[in-house]
Amino acid sequence: MVATNVKAETMSLMDKRSAVEAEMNAIIARLSQPGAPGLSGGLLNSEGFPRSDIDIPVVRAERRRLAELRNDHKEITEKIDQNIQILHSARLGGGPSVYKNPDTQTSSTIDTVASMTSQNVLMRHSPNSMDVDVLISRPFAMVDEIADVSPAVEDGLQLGDQILKFGNVEAGDNLLQRLSSEAQSNLGHAVPVVIVRQGTVINLTVTPRSWQGRGLLGCHFRIL
Secondary structure (H helix, E strand, C coil), rough: CHHHHHHHHHHHHHHHHHHHHHHHHHHHHHHCCCCCCCCCCCCCCCCCCCCCCCCCHHHHHHHHHHHHHHHHHHHHHHHHHHHHHHHHHHCCCCCCEEEECCCCCCCHHHHHHHHHHCCCCCCCCCCCCHHHCCCCCCCCEEEEEEECCHHHHHHHCCCEEEEEEEEECCCCCEEEHHHHHHHHHHHCCCEEEEEEECCCEEEEEEEECCCCCCCCCCCEEEEE
8 A cells, every 4th residue: 555655656746747847948948049048148238237138037037947946856856766765665575676787787776767867857868657667677678689770770779778668568478479469569650668778767669660671670689
C-alpha cells in the first residue's frame, strides 16, 4: 500500500514537473527572442536610461517568475528522487540495483536520475510518469549488433544501448520472441523505447519498417 501511494505521488510530481518545465521553457523562449534582453541582459541603454524597446516591468516579472520556477523544479526533482529510492528499496528489499555498462563500469538507476536533474531544463532527458516502474528496474537486453543506415540507427539506437523497455516489453520470459512480435505488430508505427546509454536514461521512439537489409530494425538484441 505504501509503495502504491508513493508511486501515485511520484507520477503526480512528474506531471507537475513537466508543467513547470513547460512554463520555464516558454519564459526562456520569450526572453531570448530577437531583440529581447535575454535571461540576464541589461535593461538600460548606453546612456543609462531604461530601454524603450522592451517592456521592462514585464521582463522583470518574467525573470522573477523564472527564478521561482527553478526553485520549484529543484524541490520537485529532489522529492521525485527520494520517492524513487523508496520504490527501489521496496521492490528489491533494500538491495542496490546495479547494471553493467558496455565498458564494464557499473551504475545505479538512482544515480542516473540524480545526475540527470543537474542538467539544463532545455537539454535534459526528463523521465515522465510512465517511466516510474522503468527507473527502478534493470535493463533486460543490449544492442550488440547494429547495421549502418538501418532503421535502428536512423531512429537513434546505438551499439551498446541497454534496453529498459521496448514498447510493451519489459523483463520476463521469452524476451527475444516478445521483442520480435512487438516489432512485427508495430510495423510502420513508432514504438517508445527507454534505454540506458553510458549511465543516462534516454527516451526514444523507433519505427519498425522494411529496408534494404535484414529484419525490421537492422539490429540484434542480446538478452542480459
